[in-house]
Amino acid sequence: MSLHPMKLVTVICESVLEEQVVELLRDCGVQGHTAFDVRGSGSQGLRNAEMRECGNVQIEVIVKPEAASSLLENLRAKFFEHFAMVAYESEVRVLRPQKF
Amino acid sequence: MSLHPMKLVTVICESVLEEQVVELLRDCGVQGHTAFDVRGSGSQGLRNAEMRECGNVQIEVIVKPEAASSLLENLRAKFFEHFAMVAYESEVRVLRPQKF
Amino acid sequence: MSLHPMKLVTVICESVLEEQVVELLRDCGVQGHTAFDVRGSGSQGLRNAEMRECGNVQIEVIVKPEAASSLLENLRAKFFEHFAMVAYESEVRVLRPQKF
Numbered sequence: 567m568s569l570h571p572m573k574l575v576t577v578i579c580e581s582v583l584e585e586q587v588v589e590l591l592r593d594c595g596v597q598g599h600t601a602f603d604v605r606g607s608g609s610q611g612l613r614n615a616e617m618r619e620c621g622n623v624q625i626e627v628i629v630k631p632e633a634a635s636s637l638l639e640n641l642r643a644k645f646f647e648h649f650a651m652v653a654y655e656s657e658v659r660v661l662r663p664q665k666f
Numbered sequence: 667m668s669l670h671p672m673k674l675v676t677v678i679c680e681s682v683l684e685e686q687v688v689e690l691l692r693d694c695g696v697q698g699h700t701a702f703d704v705r706g707s708g709s710q711g712l713r714n715a716e717m718r719e720c721g722n723v724q725i726e727v728i729v730k731p732e733a734a735s736s737l738l739e740n741l742r743a744k745f746f747e748h749f750a751m752v753a754y755e756s757e758v759r760v761l762r763p764q765k766f
Numbered sequence: 767m768s769l770h771p772m773k774l775v776t777v778i779c780e781s782v783l784e785e786q787v788v789e790l791l792r793d794c795g796v797q798g799h800t801a802f803d804v805r806g807s808g809s810q811g812l813r814n815a816e817m818r819e820c821g822n823v824q825i826e827v828i829v830k831p832e833a834a835s836s837l838l839e840n841l842r843a844k845f846f847e848h849f850a851m852v853a854y855e856s857e858v859r860v861l862r863p864q865k866f
Contacts, residue, residue: 567839598808608698639667654760660854661838708798739767754860
């Protein structure tokens, strides 16, 4: 058995954006994703520290390490100026990585 | 684009504790969180190894690395003696970290 | 307070497999798990690159580092040939690790 180092990229955003985010991920070559509804709170940027409650979605994809940065950059360029979105990457070691 | 090393702190507990946990997180300066319902099983401590099924919630927050330990310590002090709770931290690299 | 390095093992599979996967995890000595429903897409192996939408479940367990590999190997041996399944491990640092 071999485990391969990959990146898990996690995106948290308003539920209304799910389809657009998944479409962008596919355009970036991502072959699979998971999504699930989350509730939560966040600051609306630096100018407004008030908390707000809203329906959000958490989207997770596994990508090759060298693909994570460009994926995040594309998310930033398309969504970050206009929408509340959190995105981060972390290290995972994946069984059967040829799927990604 | 820059990615900033942060900590993801994950808490799994009985759903009835969600509000109290989120309140503690806010008291610790956390500005956003996500929460979602999970089902699962766990041992009820060392004295009772029987499994039990219950409705739980998973709560996730991203914090500065130096804040994670004190957050976990506060969770431990307030909840661990009296409630079934799992808490852990992991490394993430976050886009737009000024939100946290 | 002490944090202990452990492995988080994540399994994503068709919902119909949840019970079998949890049973295998317990047979491997895992004392607790969380599970939650996810939606998503994935390629059906290398022969078929078409996307499919389906109801999936994400199952997460925390195990001692030395137990993760054998857990993943058991998952691979039992499920990977016949079912769409993604499995990966990541590093976490856990409060109160004596539960696992």
